[in-house]
Amino acid sequence: MPLPQRILAIAGPRENETGWAANLFWFRLFVLLHMAGRSFLSVRVPEYDAWLHQLLLHALVVVGLAGLVPRLSLWASRLAALLVVAQIAITMPFTANHVFLELLCLGLLALLDESKQDEDELLLVAIRWLSAVFFFYTGLQKVLWGRYFDGQLLGYLTATEDRFAWFFQHVIPTVEFERLRAIGPPRAGAGPYRVDSLLFLAVSNSVYVFEMLAGVLLLVARTRWMAAIAAIGFVIMVELGAREIIFGALMINLLLLFVPGQWNKKLFGAFVVFYLYLCLANRMAAVPIFSYSL
Amino acid sequence: MTIETKRRIVWLGLVVLALWPPLHHAIFRRFDLSPWKGFGWAMYCVPPRVINTSPFSLDDRAPVSTARLNDPQRRAIYDAAGEFGRRRAEFGTLVKPDELAEVILELYPQLMGVEITVERVAVDRASATFVPERMDRYQYRRER
Numbered sequence: 001m002p003l004p005q006r007i008l009a010i011a012g013p014r015e016n017e018t019g020w021a022a023n024l025f026w027f028r029l030f031v032l033l034h035m036a037g038r039s040f041l042s043v044r045v046p047e048y049d050a051w052l053h054q055l056l057l058h059a060l061v062v063v064g065l066a067g068l069v070p071r072l073s074l075w076a077s078r079l080a081a082l083l084v085v086a087q088i089a090i091t092m093p094f095t096a097n098h099v100f101l102e103l104l105c106l107g108l109l110a111l112l113d114e115s116k117q118d119e120d121e122l123l124l125v126a127i128r129w130l131s132a133v134f135f136f137y138t139g140l141q142k143v144l145w146g147r148y149f150d151g152q153l154l155g156y157l158t159a160t161e162d163r164f165a166w167f168f169q170h171v172i173p174t175v176e177f178e179r180l181r182a183i184g185p186p187r188a189g190a191g192p193y194r195v196d197s198l199l200f201l202a203v204s205n206s207v208y209v210f211e212m213l214a215g216v217l218l219l220v221a222r223t224r225w226m227a228a229i230a231a232i233g234f235v236i237m238v239e240l241g242a243r244e245i246i247f248g249a250l251m252i253n254l255l256l257l258f259v260p261g262q263w264n265k266k267l268f269g270a271f272v273v274f275y276l277y278l279c280l281a282n283r284m285a286a287v288p289i290f291s292y293s294l
Numbered sequence: 295m296t297i298e299t300k301r302r303i304v305w306l307g308l309v310v311l312a313l314w315p316p317l318h319h320a321i322f323r324r325f326d327l328s329p330w331k332g333f334g335w336a337m338y339c340v341p342p343r344v345i346n347t348s349p350f351s352l353d354d355r356a357p358v359s360t361a362r363l364n365d366p367q368r369r370a371i372y373d374a375a376g377e378f379g380r381r382r383a384e385f386g387t388l389v390k391p392d393e394l395a396e397v398i399l400e401l402y403p404q405l406m407g408v409e410i411t412v413e414r415v416a417v418d419r420a421s422a423t424f425v426p427e428r429m430d431r432y433q434y435r436r437e438r
Contacts, residue, residue: 004301004302004305005301008301008304008305008308093331093332093384093385094331094384095331095333096337097330097331097333097335097337100333104307104311107307108304111300111303111304112300112304118297119297119300122297122300122301122304125304126304126307126308129308130308130311133308133311133312134335137315137334137335138335138336138337140315141315141319141329141334141335141336141339142336142338142339144319144336144339145319145329145336145339145340146419147339147340147341147417147419150419150422152341152417152419152422153338153339153340153341153417155422156341156417157338157341186341186342186344186415186424187344187415187424188344188346188415188424188425188426189423189424189425190423190424191417191421191422191423191424192421192422192423193341193417193422193423194422242338
């Protein structure tokens with residue numbers, strides 16, 4: 001077997017692994033649902049009020065919803081991939097990374113058809129590698145930029161953003177927490193954002209350690225499902241602070257493709273309810289507990 | 295398209311995906327770009343940077359004062375400075391304050407030229423405090 005194929009095969013299903021083929025179909029539906037939901041929630045974002053962007057967002061909603069009809073889902077994925085490319089083109093360089101992650105998923109779903117026997121495994125392998133590479137590099141980049149070793153980044157986020165303060169008030173000693181929250185807006189001299197707490201330092205350093213480790217363990221057949229479950233827990237923990245729950249939903253569905261059993265299928269209904277709820281709350285401008293960032 | 299072609303596309307895509315983050319890191323450091331953007335998976339790696347912009351007269355090096363301007367004129371300068379700061383924070387040194395200089399030279403016809411200093415303030419790794427990390431100066435002379 002040629003080297004590229006052997007490398008790809010690392011992420012392939014185990015001999016007795018079940019459920020993955022059906023999961024791919026439900027993952028496709030989820031990505032289309034996610035794209036439609038994200039686009040619907042973006043319609044009222046002031047920065048996106050240009051007519052071309054509005055047109056694209058509305059088109060993405062229609063294509064995403066149409067794709068939920070199984071016989072249309074493959075072509076909807078192909079059209080959606082082109083529309084998201086157009087959206088990225090007009091939002092560069094301010095495009096969020098998770099939109100690019102969505103595009104990569106759509107690109108694979110546009111290229112490969114899980115209903116064809118010789119393409120389903122390649123699709124699974126490609127998506128698994130994508131998730132593993134994503135996890136590994138999110139951790140490595142944190143190491144390279146070096147603002148996690150002393151908790152500087154998380155200290156800054158706690159000081160300046162309520163969503164992170166809500167989470168880290170349970171981790172940081174009260175005196176330190178109050179000091180951080182009193183620092184005020186970012187300007188020369190503001191800080192220090194280092195926190196005198198072993199627990200906080202452990203949390204800060206465990207972020208990149210976990211991400212890099214998960215990236216590797218997701219590829220090892222023996223540890224794959226345990227790494228995926230741990231990573232799902234990690235994503236949920238992160239979203240308690242970051243509240244980027246749209247991204248979180250995409251990430252969880254990517255990780256479910258590592259878990260034996262038809263979990264993408266079983267949980268699809270829950271994600272439909274989740275997006276419906278977000279869209280309704282968005283239109284009613286209510287329910288602040290489900291605040292989210294696009 | 296055959297499955298072999300599709301396999302090659304997937305392989306190539308994954309290789310690019312794996313090579314881009316290290317390249318992203320090198321390029322973004324070289325041009326002082328914000329690591330949050332550019333699909334290098336470096337979001338939440340560093341606190342956002344603050345950009346401070348100050349214009350000085352090239353005639354006498356005095357700060358350009360907005361005290362004598364009316365509200366719309368003052369707003370024109372603040373808007374141009376704000377937009378520049380926003381883009382500079384993301385694009386780094388690839389963005390220069392050309393438009394801000396243009397607005398200033400238009401509002402101050404007596405100036406021979408303007409120097410715009412651009413200071414980037416960011417959280418220092420060692421002190422964990424916002425410190426000025428980089429200062430760039432851009433000079434614009436009025437065309438005669």
